Amino acid sequence: MNKYTVINPHEPFKVINTHIHNVDGWAKVTGRAAYTFDIKLPGMLYGKILRSPHPHANIRGIDASKALALDGVKAVVTGKDTLGIKQGIWRRYKDLCDEQILPVDKVRYIGEPVAAVAATTEEIAEKALDLIEVDYEVLPAVFEPLDAIKKGAPEIHEGFERNINVTRHIEWGEVEEGFEEAEYIREDWFRCGGQAHMCMETRCAVSSYTPDKKLTIYHSNQSPYYMQGLMAGVLDMREGDIRVVAPYVGGGFGGKFELDGAIFCTAILSMKCYKPVKIVYTREEDFIASKRRTPMFYYTRTGVKKDGTFCAREAKVFTNGGAYTGMGATALYLTGFFHSFPYRWKGYRYDGYRVYTNTLPSTSMRGFGAPQAMWCSEQQIEWIAADLGLDPIEMRRKNSHQEGTILPGQATIASCGIDQCYDEITKWIKGKGKLPANRSIGISACGFMSGGIFNWFDSPYSFSSAVVTINQDGTVELHIGAQEIGQGSNTTMAIICAETLGVKVEDIKVHSGDTDHCPPDLGAWGSRQTLMTGNATKMASENAKKQLLEFAYAQSGLNIVYDLDIKDRWVHAIARPERGEDFVKLVRKALRGKDGQKIVGRGYYTPHRKGMISPAYSYMLQGVEVEVDEETGKITLMDSMTAHDCGQPINHLGLIGQLEGAFSMAAGYGYLEYMPYEDGKLMNPNLVDYKMIRAPEMPPANIAEIDTYEPEGPYGAKEAGEGLTNPTAAAIGNALFHRFGVQMKECPVRPEMVVNALKEKKEKEAAEKK
Amino acid sequence: MSLSGPIICPVCGKKAKTGSAIDCARHMFGTGDQPHRKWVEAQGLSFIDLLIEQATTPGNRSYVLLGEIIQKDAEKREAEKK
């Protein structure tokens, strides 16, 4: 069904990369796992949000008196009931804090919250929405970045000339000289679509404000600490007076680490009536009023030598920012950075412009700008190879990053297994032999970061922290601020903790997702937790272990040249593993020696001297075998192969799941997941019309894992699971190119685009014959 | 009228690639810094509008347009020198 192989495996471990069940598995397969969606507090009210039907309008007035008169309605809030503080996750930059979740005087996209109701039942709250009268002054609106940037376009935010929200310039090396050396230069123009995160659990929250002026929030999110900080900002409260709990979270994918209408409106409503309030987005609300992957226009110019040596590249990009900044500013940066990946250039230059429009704000989504960058880059590279008559794999290989590659001022690559990825992909292609006439193969390469070195949130805390506490019976409490959203971070951290301490995974109890009890951590985004929280967890575990071993040493009477270690709950001298002591017995003794105090280890991690972007980079190649029906343009994925370097795999079961999952989302972006807007209105905000990969569409996902060692990562580990969202769309495009010679410039590739491209090609060929 | 030598950038004095006007236009867009932008704006063009055109439509019309202006400017300056 699928093949999973590890290339150069490294196996000195007791726990790491063995077959470990997900630590939350029992709860999840028995229906016990309670999500925010399932939470019900005594006396809880149900909230609903009234949303703007207009893409751009001034709010002249809101009359909620009829709604308030409805039996069962307990509170109605509008922007006037808030402090009107404009917030954003780029807290360091005031002008990028541009969003009031309940706007005071102006709406900027269809679906933006205008008012919220709390009532005794959801039905009453829904009815009340119809009774709220809003007096709008409808304003001219603009939906495409290239219209919004024109002179005279409607002004969406005051003071942003031509609606330009953020600009980004990245440049290194000798660009002009590079182009001068180039013997072949190719220019291409691309469009990349948006994509919905489509978390199975829609945005939802339960807030409970109590008379002691404390606020407790249950919220489906990726970073409880960010939520705590952002909510403290908009409510003008102290962070410590707000507790954010993210219980089991039903998916995130980059869409759940900014404030949303659910968390904000439940808090405001609860503060008004001192009762818990719950809001759950409907699927339609989640589509039209959460956020989405950033649609982009790309112009990219690449210069190479005739032998395929890459010289220089420059790109100009305009992105559809939608109505607010959010994480979109980071996507603008990262798309430009990863557009250079995974290759060496004499010079690289990127100019990106994020433009406000009256549409759903765009933001981070798994891949964080890189899927768009690779859609353009990896297709263009394939076309260049064809133009020059070179082998596309070998051309990529000779230009790829290597261990030690320096991107001036940006990054130094400390580990890189991409060379072996080329070998594995080549093997897979060769193993296929001759393909049936209606099939073709496309490949695509990429690299990705292991967490960002950005602190635009302006956190004074370490990026990650962990606390390890050893109980008298040898069980271990691991407190982390990392957020489990299904990607398996609780399991990863339990494995790292167990491996380091020398105990078993079942000895570790992981505590996460609660700002009251867990140390602050920037949370689950940018593939940061395995490396950053992993390092903090390892440090905390080592610290606790050191304290234990000090006692062991003191009582052993060993010569100090001997080293002690713990493996499988057995404390021993490394040179004489048979002589030792049971872990639990040692813990009990150590406690006595500490006057009864538990052994507590602390660990933390903040990247230093690792450049501008990330402490480490993963590398990968994606191959897809595609079948296309020429009549209908229907694309079917027949097989796939991923060659992947994530450093030392920590948990192969989790790794396989991450790669297969990333592939399905990435493939969806390539040919299914289309978000058409008309006059600012999303035309398919439901799961009937928004197509995505379902079980029958998913091909076998073969994986070759290249085991490398990343010096900055815990046990040599780095990113896995987000990076693979990047290459697949381009691989599908490349398969179409090899089959038909057509160049797809827009993703997702819909059937009619294939049909039209084939028609155009035939017409062109006919015209040339004449 | 043809020029006696390659075109050098009127802003920074660099010769871009072949020394043709269109390569100079590419260089100006590539640099995109304030002095180059100001020069483009001073010719009565909008830097951003040219950029949009370049980033979204094949055909390099922006480069051609700016190249023509650079060519004329170079010719004018050469004539002035004489």
Added chain:
Amino acid sequence: MEKQLLRLNVNDQNYEIYINPKTLLVEAIRDHIELTGTKRGCDTVSCGACTVVVDDMAVKACSVLAVQAEGTKILTSEGLEVNGKLAPIQKAFLDEGAFQCGFCTSGMLMSSVAFLNETKKPTEKEIRDGIEGNICRCTGYNSIVRAIDSVAKGKYTEDKV
């Protein structure tokens, strides 16, 4: 609308609830009987998160009224284990890592159970078609297909409860 008394049998347990006759089965199970393992992921009968087994058939519990389920035997994810012992499909999901965020898992398990009851020696394609109605945004489905396949192939026969 007048509330009415409804008797439902869920996981071999009889429940009596007073509900509005327009109440959906998923609402009865989640909000009245308070078995929250069954989820909801859409409003258009498209995601399968609310799938339960009604008289051996997989049913999307948002597509039927609770009153229509009177007299039937309903099985939800909470009813799969017996005395703390996991059912084969649950073990297989654990072994294959056939879940990530877990939000689709209850529905996916119930579709799998009904599918395996109907189809004794399924092909891979039959398995994929069998869970077509269930969306999983995390796993890419292949681990789920492997889990169902291993149960079908008898890997967990001795665990049958």
